[in-house]
Amino acid sequence: MAPNIAIIGGGPCGLTLARLLECKGIEYVVYERDESDVSNRRGGSLDIHPRTGQLALQEAGLFDEFKKHARYEDTVFAVANQQGERVFQHGQGRDAPEIDRIWLRQILLDSIPKENVRWSHVLQNVTPGPNGHHVLHFTNGSSVSGFKLVIGADGAWSKVRPAITPAKPQYSGSHYIESRINPNNPFYNIMASKVGAGSLMCLGSSKQIITQRQGDGSYRIYLGVSVPEDFVRGGTIDLTDTESTRRLFLSSEFFKDWAEELKDFIRYSEEFRSWPLYYMSPETVSWVSVPGLTLVGDAAHLATPNGEGVNCAMADALSLATKITAYGTNELDRAVRDYEEDMFIRAVEHIKSGLEMGAIMSHKDGPAALLSFFNAAIESAAQPS
Numbered sequence: 001m002a003p004n005i006a007i008i009g010g011g012p013c014g015l016t017l018a019r020l021l022e023c024k025g026i027e028y029v030v031y032e033r034d035e036s037d038v039s040n041r042r043g044g045s046l047d048i049h050p051r052t053g054q055l056a057l058q059e060a061g062l063f064d065e066f067k068k069h070a071r072y073e074d075t076v077f078a079v080a081n082q083q084g085e086r087v088f089q090h091g092q093g094r095d096a097p098e099i100d101r102i103w104l105r106q107i108l109l110d111s112i113p114k115e116n117v118r119w120s121h122v123l124q125n126v127t128p129g130p131n132g133h134h135v136l137h138f139t140n141g142s143s144v145s146g147f148k149l150v151i152g153a154d155g156a157w158s159k160v161r162p163a164i165t166p167a168k169p170q171y172s173g174s175h176y177i178e179s180r181i182n183p184n185n186p187f188y189n190i191m192a193s194k195v196g197a198g199s200l201m202c203l204g205s206s207k208q209i210i211t212q213r214q215g216d217g218s219y220r221i222y223l224g225v226s227v228p229e230d231f232v233r234g235g236t237i238d239l240t241d242t243e244s245t246r247r248l249f250l251s252s253e254f255f256k257d258w259a260e261e262l263k264d265f266i267r268y269s270e271e272f273r274s275w276p277l278y279y280m281s282p283e284t285v286s287w288v289s290v291p292g293l294t295l296v297g298d299a300a301h302l303a304t305p306n307g308e309g310v311n312c313a314m315a316d317a318l319s320l321a322t323k324i325t326a327y328g329t330n331e332l333d334r335a336v337r338d339y340e341e342d343m344f345i346r347a348v349e350h351i352k353s354g355l356e357m358g359a360i361m362s363h364k365d366g367p368a369a370l371l372s373f374f375n376a377a378i379e380s381a382a383q384p385s
């Protein structure tokens with residue numbers, strides 16, 4: 001007999017939800033596309049916020065374990081212009097510690113029974129089934145049904161979403177080209193002396209070079225550029241050809257007129273990957289609740305980066321788990337309706353925040369735009385409530 005709940009996706013959002021259900025003794029199963037817990041080691045560093053991600057971990061009984069791997073020293077971030085001149089620094093001691101995505105995921109995985117995760121299950125689609133139960137079809141040829149509730153925690157290109165809403169992600173017009181400088185890189189010591197702890201955001205001419213220290217001491221580098229959606233897929237660039245990739249981004253088309261010390265971040269970068277930025281239109285984040293189905297995290301409200309993505313997703317998990325616990329497994333549809341009503345409000349704010357941040361980051365005078373944003377936020381926070 002199938003458990004009451006199927007969670008599609010074993011990222012931080014889906015696993016937070018699984019752990020919260022585990023704590024309440026509610027039966028569930030997680031279907032994850034990866035082959036095992038060590039088959040996907042990608043993902044950068046995440047800052048976990050007090051009222052969302054941290055709260056979810058506290059409710060899950062995992063906050064002490066989280067603190068063993070959290071990096072409070074990496075909360076600092078600096079802003080510089082394209083000449084490398086720092087114009088702002090903030091965040092030292094901020095209660096938003098960093099943790100590598102793979103560590104957060106492992107903490108969550110270790111907190112639930114191994115038999116509750118089905119690896120190598122790539123969802124193909126969801127179709128209506130007998131007795132009101134939806135059927136999950138996987139690319140490995142298997143299918144399963146009998147769940148009272150199927151929860152799509154399967155990210156930007158969710159296969160659960162089409163069974164709920166026709167809404168699709170839209171391309172933002174921007175890419176991050178991600179790379180890395182590891183401790184064995186000949187440039188590493190210079191990099192570490194220039195950047196240090198936390199993050200450095202260099203902005204100018206509607207482009208960005210962002211660096212962020214990781215848990216192993218390495219630095220991830222993100223080149224933010226406005227390019228066509230098929231910039232990589234269409235063959236404009238072959239990211240596996242490291243030398244040609246470096247030459248392209250050092251050319252006049254991209255970062256030629258930036259400071260030499262910042263161009264060194266590109267000259268010594270390795271392991272290039274593409275990250276095109278998509279988002280859901282705020283107007284589409286609302287639907288008539290579908291019995292037996294719902295969405296959480298990016299599957300529900302994909303946004304361009306704004307520092308809140310994983311936190312908003314973990315808040316979804318906590319909210320949904322709380323509603324399910326309150327109503328019980330015999331009233332899951334009612335729990336979902338209440339959860340979605342709250343989530344829609346959160347989702348629209350999250351997406352709009354991402355679009356606002358994207359506009360600031362790609363402003364022709366990025367440092368000034370970002371400083372103005374920070375100053376307004378600080379002034380607002382200082383106002384009496």
